[in-house]
Amino acid sequence: MTRTRFHQGLDDLKQKLLTMGGLAEQAVERSVRAYQSRDTAICEAVLRDEAHINAAEREVDELSIDLLAMQQPMAVDLRFIVACIKINSDIERVGDQAVNIAERVLDMVSHPKSDLNVDIPRMASLAINMVRDALNSFLTADAELARSVLERDDLVDNINREIFEAADFAMTHGVETHRDALDTLIVARNLERVADHATNIAEDVIFWVRGADVRHHAQT
Amino acid sequence: MTRTRFHQGLDDLKQKLLTMGGLAEQAVERSVRAYQSRDTAICEAVLRDEAHINAAEREVDELSIDLLAMQQPMAVDLRFIVACIKINSDIERVGDQAVNIAERVLDMVSHPKSDLNVDIPRMASLAINMVRDALNSFLTADAELARSVLERDDLVDNINREIFEAADFAMTHGVETHRDALDTLIVARNLERVADHATNIAEDVIFWVRGADVRHHAQT
Numbered sequence: 001m002t003r004t005r006f007h008q009g010l011d012d013l014k015q016k017l018l019t020m021g022g023l024a025e026q027a028v029e030r031s032v033r034a035y036q037s038r039d040t041a042i043c044e045a046v047l048r049d050e051a052h053i054n055a056a057e058r059e060v061d062e063l064s065i066d067l068l069a070m071q072q073p074m075a076v077d078l079r080f081i082v083a084c085i086k087i088n089s090d091i092e093r094v095g096d097q098a099v100n101i102a103e104r105v106l107d108m109v110s111h112p113k114s115d116l117n118v119d120i121p122r123m124a125s126l127a128i129n130m131v132r133d134a135l136n137s138f139l140t141a142d143a144e145l146a147r148s149v150l151e152r153d154d155l156v157d158n159i160n161r162e163i164f165e166a167a168d169f170a171m172t173h174g175v176e177t178h179r180d181a182l183d184t185l186i187v188a189r190n191l192e193r194v195a196d197h198a199t200n201i202a203e204d205v206i207f208w209v210r211g212a213d214v215r216h217h218a219q220t
Numbered sequence: 221m222t223r224t225r226f227h228q229g230l231d232d233l234k235q236k237l238l239t240m241g242g243l244a245e246q247a248v249e250r251s252v253r254a255y256q257s258r259d260t261a262i263c264e265a266v267l268r269d270e271a272h273i274n275a276a277e278r279e280v281d282e283l284s285i286d287l288l289a290m291q292q293p294m295a296v297d298l299r300f301i302v303a304c305i306k307i308n309s310d311i312e313r314v315g316d317q318a319v320n321i322a323e324r325v326l327d328m329v330s331h332p333k334s335d336l337n338v339d340i341p342r343m344a345s346l347a348i349n350m351v352r353d354a355l356n357s358f359l360t361a362d363a364e365l366a367r368s369v370l371e372r373d374d375l376v377d378n379i380n381r382e383i384f385e386a387a388d389f390a391m392t393h394g395v396e397t398h399r400d401a402l403d404t405l406i407v408a409r410n411l412e413r414v415a416d417h418a419t420n421i422a423e424d425v426i427f428w429v430r431g432a433d434v435r436h437h438a439q440t
Contacts, residue, residue: 065298065302073288085306086305086309171398
Protein backbone atom coordinates (compact mmCIF):
# COMPACT_ATOMS: atom_id res chain seq x y z
CA MET A 1 0.00 0.00 0.00
CA THR A 2 2.78 2.43 0.94
CA ARG A 3 4.62 1.23 -2.16
CA THR A 4 1.56 2.13 -4.22
CA ARG A 5 1.40 5.59 -2.69
CA PHE A 6 5.10 5.97 -3.44
CA HIS A 7 4.59 5.02 -7.07
CA GLN A 8 1.64 7.37 -7.31
CA GLY A 9 4.02 10.06 -6.01
CA LEU A 10 6.56 9.23 -8.73
CA ASP A 11 3.82 9.56 -11.35
CA ASP A 12 2.77 12.91 -9.88
CA LEU A 13 6.38 14.06 -9.96
CA LYS A 14 6.72 13.12 -13.63
CA GLN A 15 3.42 14.79 -14.47
CA LYS A 16 4.35 17.99 -12.63
CA LEU A 17 7.67 18.17 -14.47
CA LEU A 18 6.02 17.61 -17.84
CA THR A 19 3.40 20.29 -17.15
CA MET A 20 6.16 22.67 -16.13
CA GLY A 21 8.12 21.71 -19.23
CA GLY A 22 5.07 22.55 -21.32
CA LEU A 23 4.89 25.99 -19.69
CA ALA A 24 8.57 26.66 -20.38
CA GLU A 25 8.27 25.46 -23.98
CA GLN A 26 5.24 27.69 -24.47
CA ALA A 27 7.10 30.65 -22.95
CA VAL A 28 9.90 30.26 -25.52
CA GLU A 29 7.36 29.95 -28.34
CA ARG A 30 5.60 33.09 -27.23
CA SER A 31 8.82 35.05 -26.82
CA VAL A 32 9.79 34.12 -30.38
CA ARG A 33 6.34 35.07 -31.61
CA ALA A 34 6.85 38.40 -29.84
CA TYR A 35 10.21 38.73 -31.60
CA GLN A 36 8.57 38.19 -34.98
CA SER A 37 5.62 40.48 -34.39
CA ARG A 38 7.34 42.96 -32.00
CA ASP A 39 4.33 42.51 -29.78
CA THR A 40 5.01 43.96 -26.33
CA ALA A 41 1.79 42.50 -24.89
CA ILE A 42 3.17 39.00 -25.50
CA CYS A 43 6.45 40.05 -23.88
CA GLU A 44 4.62 41.22 -20.78
CA ALA A 45 2.74 37.91 -20.64
CA VAL A 46 6.02 35.99 -20.79
CA LEU A 47 7.49 38.10 -17.96
CA ARG A 48 4.32 37.65 -15.89
CA ASP A 49 4.12 33.88 -16.37
CA GLU A 50 7.69 33.30 -15.19
CA ALA A 51 6.38 33.24 -11.62
CA HIS A 52 4.30 30.12 -12.42
CA ILE A 53 7.37 28.27 -13.67
CA ASN A 54 9.39 29.33 -10.61
CA ALA A 55 6.60 28.20 -8.28
CA ALA A 56 6.41 24.86 -10.11
CA GLU A 57 10.18 24.44 -9.65
CA ARG A 58 9.86 24.76 -5.89
CA GLU A 59 6.94 22.30 -5.82
CA VAL A 60 8.93 19.72 -7.78
CA ASP A 61 11.89 20.04 -5.39
CA GLU A 62 9.65 19.63 -2.38
CA LEU A 63 7.83 16.65 -3.87
CA SER A 64 11.19 15.06 -4.71
CA ILE A 65 12.31 15.42 -1.12
CA ASP A 66 9.01 14.04 0.18
CA LEU A 67 9.42 10.99 -2.04
CA LEU A 68 13.01 10.45 -0.97
CA ALA A 69 11.87 10.66 2.65
CA MET A 70 8.81 8.45 2.21
CA GLN A 71 10.61 5.13 2.12
CA GLN A 72 13.94 3.67 1.09
CA PRO A 73 13.62 4.00 -2.69
CA MET A 74 15.11 1.33 -4.92
CA ALA A 75 18.12 2.32 -7.03
CA VAL A 76 16.07 2.80 -10.18
CA ASP A 77 13.59 5.09 -8.40
CA LEU A 78 16.43 6.96 -6.77
CA ARG A 79 18.04 7.72 -10.12
CA PHE A 80 14.66 8.80 -11.44
CA ILE A 81 14.12 11.24 -8.58
CA VAL A 82 17.65 12.64 -8.89
CA ALA A 83 17.11 13.05 -12.66
CA CYS A 84 13.88 14.93 -11.88
CA ILE A 85 15.69 17.32 -9.55
CA LYS A 86 18.21 18.05 -12.29
CA ILE A 87 15.66 18.31 -15.11
CA ASN A 88 13.61 20.63 -12.92
CA SER A 89 16.37 23.21 -12.78
CA ASP A 90 16.94 23.01 -16.54
CA ILE A 91 13.26 23.54 -17.29
CA GLU A 92 13.21 26.57 -15.04
CA ARG A 93 16.16 27.98 -16.97
CA VAL A 94 14.44 27.42 -20.29
CA GLY A 95 11.79 29.72 -18.85
CA ASP A 96 14.53 32.23 -17.94
CA GLN A 97 15.69 32.27 -21.55
CA ALA A 98 12.17 33.07 -22.70
CA VAL A 99 12.23 36.02 -20.30
CA ASN A 100 15.59 37.15 -21.67
CA ILE A 101 14.21 37.03 -25.23
CA ALA A 102 11.09 38.96 -24.20
CA GLU A 103 13.32 41.61 -22.59
CA ARG A 104 15.31 41.95 -25.81
CA VAL A 105 12.10 42.38 -27.81
CA LEU A 106 11.00 45.12 -25.40
CA ASP A 107 14.32 46.82 -26.17
CA MET A 108 13.92 46.31 -29.92
CA VAL A 109 10.58 48.09 -30.18
CA SER A 110 12.22 51.39 -29.23
CA HIS A 111 14.89 51.13 -31.92
CA PRO A 112 14.72 51.11 -35.76
CA LYS A 113 14.27 47.65 -37.25
CA SER A 114 17.15 46.28 -39.31
CA ASP A 115 16.70 44.28 -42.49
CA LEU A 116 18.99 41.60 -41.05
CA ASN A 117 18.34 38.40 -42.95
CA VAL A 118 18.65 35.68 -40.29
CA ASP A 119 16.24 32.87 -39.63
CA ILE A 120 15.46 33.18 -35.91
CA PRO A 121 12.14 31.32 -36.28
CA ARG A 122 13.93 28.30 -37.77
CA MET A 123 16.54 28.31 -35.00
CA ALA A 124 13.75 28.68 -32.44
CA SER A 125 11.83 25.81 -33.92
CA LEU A 126 14.92 23.56 -33.74
CA ALA A 127 15.59 24.54 -30.12
CA ILE A 128 11.95 24.15 -29.07
CA ASN A 129 11.77 20.74 -30.76
CA MET A 130 14.85 19.71 -28.80
CA VAL A 131 13.10 20.69 -25.57
CA ARG A 132 9.93 18.87 -26.65
CA ASP A 133 11.81 15.70 -27.61
CA ALA A 134 13.89 15.82 -24.44
CA LEU A 135 10.66 15.97 -22.43
CA ASN A 136 9.14 13.20 -24.56
CA SER A 137 12.20 11.04 -23.99
CA PHE A 138 11.66 11.66 -20.28
CA LEU A 139 7.96 10.74 -20.55
CA THR A 140 8.67 7.51 -22.40
CA ALA A 141 12.10 6.67 -20.88
CA ASP A 142 13.45 6.65 -24.43
CA ALA A 143 17.26 6.89 -24.38
CA GLU A 144 17.41 6.76 -28.19
CA LEU A 145 15.22 9.83 -28.53
CA ALA A 146 17.31 11.52 -25.83
CA ARG A 147 20.43 10.71 -27.82
CA SER A 148 18.94 12.29 -30.95
CA VAL A 149 18.49 15.50 -28.94
CA LEU A 150 22.21 15.52 -28.08
CA GLU A 151 23.07 15.14 -31.75
CA ARG A 152 21.10 18.23 -32.72
CA ASP A 153 22.97 20.55 -30.37
CA ASP A 154 25.81 21.14 -32.82
CA LEU A 155 23.36 22.22 -35.51
CA VAL A 156 21.93 24.90 -33.23
CA ASP A 157 25.46 25.97 -32.23
CA ASN A 158 26.34 26.39 -35.90
CA ILE A 159 23.24 28.47 -36.62
CA ASN A 160 24.09 30.59 -33.59
CA ARG A 161 27.58 31.21 -35.00
CA GLU A 162 26.15 32.11 -38.42
CA ILE A 163 23.71 34.55 -36.88
CA PHE A 164 26.50 36.02 -34.74
CA GLU A 165 28.60 36.74 -37.84
CA ALA A 166 25.63 38.02 -39.88
CA ALA A 167 24.50 40.32 -37.08
CA ASP A 168 28.09 41.47 -36.47
CA PHE A 169 28.43 42.33 -40.18
CA ALA A 170 25.06 44.12 -40.21
CA MET A 171 26.07 46.18 -37.18
CA THR A 172 29.08 47.63 -38.99
CA HIS A 173 27.06 48.39 -42.12
CA GLY A 174 24.00 50.03 -40.68
CA VAL A 175 24.68 52.29 -37.73
CA GLU A 176 21.02 53.32 -37.55
CA THR A 177 19.78 49.78 -37.15
CA HIS A 178 22.72 48.28 -35.31
CA ARG A 179 20.84 47.95 -32.02
CA ASP A 180 18.26 45.73 -33.68
CA ALA A 181 21.03 43.50 -35.03
CA LEU A 182 22.67 43.38 -31.60
CA ASP A 183 19.42 42.39 -29.91
CA THR A 184 18.85 39.72 -32.56
CA LEU A 185 22.33 38.34 -31.90
CA ILE A 186 21.48 38.06 -28.22
CA VAL A 187 18.12 36.42 -28.95
CA ALA A 188 20.05 33.82 -30.98
CA ARG A 189 22.40 33.24 -28.03
CA ASN A 190 19.39 32.77 -25.76
CA LEU A 191 17.95 30.19 -28.13
CA GLU A 192 21.29 28.45 -28.19
CA ARG A 193 21.02 28.20 -24.41
CA VAL A 194 17.52 26.76 -24.71
CA ALA A 195 19.08 24.02 -26.84
CA ASP A 196 21.80 23.57 -24.19
CA HIS A 197 19.16 23.02 -21.54
CA ALA A 198 17.36 20.53 -23.79
CA THR A 199 20.71 18.74 -24.11
CA ASN A 200 21.12 18.69 -20.33
CA ILE A 201 17.62 17.26 -19.92
CA ALA A 202 18.38 14.57 -22.51
CA GLU A 203 21.60 13.71 -20.67
CA ASP A 204 19.65 13.37 -17.42
CA VAL A 205 17.18 11.05 -19.13
CA ILE A 206 20.06 8.89 -20.35
CA PHE A 207 21.59 8.94 -16.85
CA TRP A 208 18.28 7.71 -15.46
CA VAL A 209 17.41 5.14 -18.13
CA ARG A 210 20.94 3.78 -18.34
CA GLY A 211 21.05 3.35 -14.59
CA ALA A 212 17.71 1.57 -14.87
CA ASP A 213 19.06 -0.61 -17.68
CA VAL A 214 22.18 -1.56 -15.78
CA ARG A 215 20.02 -2.52 -12.85
CA HIS A 216 17.66 -4.43 -15.12
CA HIS A 217 20.52 -6.47 -16.58
CA ALA A 218 21.88 -7.16 -13.13
CA GLN A 219 18.55 -8.69 -12.17
CA THR A 220 18.28 -11.06 -15.16
CA MET B 221 29.01 2.37 12.47
CA THR B 222 26.98 2.59 9.25
CA ARG B 223 25.79 5.97 10.45
CA THR B 224 29.40 7.05 10.82
CA ARG B 225 30.22 5.87 7.30
CA PHE B 226 27.19 7.77 6.07
CA HIS B 227 28.34 10.96 7.76
CA GLN B 228 31.82 10.45 6.40
CA GLY B 229 30.15 10.23 2.98
CA LEU B 230 28.33 13.53 3.56
CA ASP B 231 31.63 15.17 4.48
CA ASP B 232 33.24 13.75 1.33
CA LEU B 233 30.35 15.08 -0.74
CA LYS B 234 30.76 18.55 0.73
CA GLN B 235 34.51 18.45 0.22
CA LYS B 236 34.18 17.32 -3.39
CA LEU B 237 31.72 20.11 -4.14
CA LEU B 238 33.96 22.72 -2.55
CA THR B 239 36.99 21.48 -4.48
CA MET B 240 34.97 21.60 -7.68
CA GLY B 241 33.72 25.06 -6.75
CA GLY B 242 37.34 26.16 -6.33
CA LEU B 243 38.14 24.87 -9.82
CA ALA B 244 35.21 26.74 -11.35
CA GLU B 245 36.08 29.94 -9.49
CA GLN B 246 39.67 29.64 -10.68
CA ALA B 247 38.49 29.05 -14.26
CA VAL B 248 36.54 32.33 -14.19
CA GLU B 249 39.50 34.17 -12.68
CA ARG B 250 41.80 32.84 -15.38
CA SER B 251 39.39 33.65 -18.18
CA VAL B 252 39.18 37.23 -16.93
CA ARG B 253 42.95 37.38 -16.65
CA ALA B 254 43.06 36.18 -20.26
CA TYR B 255 40.59 38.92 -21.18
CA GLN B 256 42.84 41.55 -19.62
CA SER B 257 46.09 40.27 -21.07
CA ARG B 258 44.65 38.77 -24.31
CA ASP B 259 46.64 35.69 -23.46
CA THR B 260 45.53 32.76 -25.64
CA ALA B 261 47.60 30.25 -23.64
CA ILE B 262 45.41 30.95 -20.59
CA CYS B 263 42.31 30.55 -22.79
CA GLU B 264 43.50 27.14 -23.94
CA ALA B 265 44.13 26.13 -20.33
CA VAL B 266 40.57 27.13 -19.39
CA LEU B 267 39.15 25.12 -22.30
CA ARG B 268 41.31 22.12 -21.37
CA ASP B 269 40.43 22.18 -17.67
CA GLU B 270 36.68 22.15 -18.32
CA ALA B 271 36.89 18.35 -18.54
CA HIS B 272 38.00 18.18 -14.88
CA ILE B 273 34.97 20.15 -13.76
CA ASN B 274 32.64 18.00 -15.86
CA ALA B 275 34.18 14.82 -14.44
CA ALA B 276 33.78 16.19 -10.91
CA GLU B 277 30.11 16.92 -11.63
CA ARG B 278 29.47 13.29 -12.52
CA GLU B 279 31.31 12.09 -9.40
CA VAL B 280 29.23 14.32 -7.17
CA ASP B 281 25.99 13.04 -8.72
CA GLU B 282 27.07 9.44 -8.26
CA LEU B 283 28.19 10.02 -4.69
CA SER B 284 24.86 11.72 -3.93
CA ILE B 285 22.97 8.72 -5.27
CA ASP B 286 25.17 6.33 -3.29
CA LEU B 287 24.45 8.27 -0.12
CA LEU B 288 20.71 8.35 -0.78
CA ALA B 289 20.83 4.59 -1.33
CA MET B 290 23.04 3.84 1.67
CA GLN B 291 20.37 4.20 4.33
CA GLN B 292 17.18 6.09 4.99
CA PRO B 293 18.61 9.59 5.45
CA MET B 294 17.03 11.92 7.97
CA ALA B 295 15.17 14.95 6.60
CA VAL B 296 18.06 17.33 7.28
CA ASP B 297 20.54 15.06 5.47
CA LEU B 298 18.10 14.60 2.62
CA ARG B 299 17.80 18.34 2.08
CA PHE B 300 21.57 18.61 2.23
CA ILE B 301 22.06 15.96 -0.45
CA VAL B 302 19.38 17.50 -2.68
CA ALA B 303 21.02 20.92 -2.23
CA CYS B 304 24.35 19.34 -3.26
CA ILE B 305 22.82 17.93 -6.44
CA LYS B 306 21.51 21.38 -7.34
CA ILE B 307 24.68 23.25 -6.36
CA ASN B 308 26.67 20.74 -8.39
CA SER B 309 24.94 21.71 -11.60
CA ASP B 310 25.39 25.42 -10.90
CA ILE B 311 29.10 25.03 -10.25
CA GLU B 312 29.49 23.14 -13.51
CA ARG B 313 27.79 26.04 -15.30
CA VAL B 314 30.09 28.58 -13.69
CA GLY B 315 32.83 26.57 -15.40
CA ASP B 316 30.88 26.80 -18.69
CA GLN B 317 30.83 30.58 -18.40
CA ALA B 318 34.60 30.63 -17.98
CA VAL B 319 34.82 28.64 -21.22
CA ASN B 320 32.50 31.10 -22.95
CA ILE B 321 34.69 34.01 -21.83
CA ALA B 322 37.85 32.22 -22.98
CA GLU B 323 36.23 31.65 -26.39
CA ARG B 324 35.40 35.35 -26.67
CA VAL B 325 39.00 36.26 -25.83
CA LEU B 326 40.21 33.88 -28.55
CA ASP B 327 37.95 35.80 -30.93
CA MET B 328 39.18 39.16 -29.67
CA VAL B 329 42.85 38.52 -30.37
CA SER B 330 42.14 38.44 -34.12
CA HIS B 331 40.37 41.81 -34.12
CA PRO B 332 41.58 45.35 -33.35
CA LYS B 333 41.30 46.33 -29.70
CA SER B 334 38.81 49.07 -28.83
CA ASP B 335 39.46 51.74 -26.21
CA LEU B 336 36.14 50.88 -24.60
CA ASN B 337 36.22 52.17 -21.06
CA VAL B 338 34.37 49.52 -19.05
CA ASP B 339 35.47 47.90 -15.85
CA ILE B 340 35.26 44.17 -16.61
CA PRO B 341 37.79 43.29 -13.86
CA ARG B 342 35.60 44.99 -11.24
CA MET B 343 32.49 43.21 -12.47
CA ALA B 344 34.42 39.93 -12.51
CA SER B 345 35.67 40.49 -9.00
CA LEU B 346 32.10 41.08 -7.76
CA ALA B 347 30.82 37.97 -9.53
CA ILE B 348 33.71 35.80 -8.34
CA ASN B 349 33.25 37.02 -4.77
CA MET B 350 29.60 36.07 -4.99
CA VAL B 351 30.61 32.54 -6.02
CA ARG B 352 33.20 32.40 -3.24
CA ASP B 353 30.77 33.62 -0.58
CA ALA B 354 28.04 31.28 -1.83
CA LEU B 355 30.49 28.39 -1.46
CA ASN B 356 31.57 29.67 1.96
CA SER B 357 27.95 29.91 3.06
CA PHE B 358 27.63 26.28 1.96
CA LEU B 359 30.76 25.30 3.88
CA THR B 360 29.60 26.97 7.08
CA ALA B 361 25.81 26.56 6.66
CA ASP B 362 25.55 30.33 6.95
CA ALA B 363 22.15 31.50 5.67
CA GLU B 364 23.02 35.14 6.43
CA LEU B 365 26.08 35.05 4.19
CA ALA B 366 23.97 33.31 1.54
CA ARG B 367 21.41 36.10 1.80
CA SER B 368 24.13 38.72 1.29
CA VAL B 369 25.00 36.97 -1.98
CA LEU B 370 21.40 37.33 -3.18
CA GLU B 371 21.50 41.05 -2.39
CA ARG B 372 24.54 41.60 -4.59
CA ASP B 373 22.94 40.16 -7.73
CA ASP B 374 21.21 43.45 -8.63
CA LEU B 375 24.51 45.31 -8.50
CA VAL B 376 26.06 42.94 -11.05
CA ASP B 377 22.91 43.20 -13.21
CA ASN B 378 23.24 46.99 -13.18
CA ILE B 379 26.91 46.87 -14.16
CA ASN B 380 25.98 44.47 -16.95
CA ARG B 381 23.39 46.95 -18.24
CA GLU B 382 25.91 49.81 -18.07
CA ILE B 383 28.47 47.80 -19.99
CA PHE B 384 25.82 46.81 -22.53
CA GLU B 385 25.00 50.45 -23.22
CA ALA B 386 28.66 51.55 -23.25
CA ALA B 387 29.64 48.75 -25.63
CA ASP B 388 26.59 49.42 -27.79
CA PHE B 389 27.56 53.10 -28.03
CA ALA B 390 31.19 52.22 -28.80
CA MET B 391 30.09 49.87 -31.57
CA THR B 392 28.33 52.65 -33.42
CA HIS B 393 31.26 55.04 -33.02
CA GLY B 394 34.16 52.86 -33.99
CA VAL B 395 33.45 50.50 -36.87
CA GLU B 396 37.05 49.24 -36.86
CA THR B 397 36.93 48.16 -33.25
CA HIS B 398 33.27 47.25 -32.97
CA ARG B 399 33.98 43.51 -32.73
CA ASP B 400 36.07 44.05 -29.63
CA ALA B 401 33.23 46.00 -28.04
CA LEU B 402 30.76 43.28 -29.00
CA ASP B 403 32.94 40.56 -27.48
CA THR B 404 33.33 42.65 -24.32
CA LEU B 405 29.55 43.01 -24.10
CA ILE B 406 29.23 39.23 -24.26
CA VAL B 407 31.96 38.72 -21.66
CA ALA B 408 29.93 41.00 -19.37
CA ARG B 409 26.81 38.91 -20.00
CA ASN B 410 28.78 35.78 -19.14
CA LEU B 411 29.92 37.34 -15.87
CA GLU B 412 26.33 38.30 -15.14
CA ARG B 413 25.47 34.61 -15.53
CA VAL B 414 28.29 33.66 -13.12
CA ALA B 415 26.58 35.93 -10.59
CA ASP B 416 23.25 34.24 -11.39
CA HIS B 417 24.75 30.85 -10.62
CA ALA B 418 26.20 32.19 -7.37
CA THR B 419 22.68 33.39 -6.53
CA ASN B 420 21.27 29.95 -7.29
CA ILE B 421 23.88 28.33 -5.04
CA ALA B 422 23.06 30.78 -2.25
CA GLU B 423 19.35 29.97 -2.64
CA ASP B 424 20.12 26.26 -2.37
CA VAL B 425 22.11 26.89 0.80
CA ILE B 426 19.13 28.76 2.28
CA PHE B 427 16.82 25.94 1.17
CA TRP B 428 19.05 23.46 2.99
CA VAL B 429 19.75 25.50 6.14
CA ARG B 430 16.16 26.66 6.49
CA GLY B 431 14.94 23.10 6.18
CA ALA B 432 17.48 22.17 8.84
CA ASP B 433 16.29 25.04 11.04
CA VAL B 434 12.65 24.11 10.71
CA ARG B 435 13.53 20.58 11.66
CA HIS B 436 15.66 21.82 14.55
CA HIS B 437 12.79 23.88 15.96
CA ALA B 438 10.41 20.97 15.53
CA GLN B 439 12.67 18.89 17.75
CA THR B 440 12.95 21.38 20.59
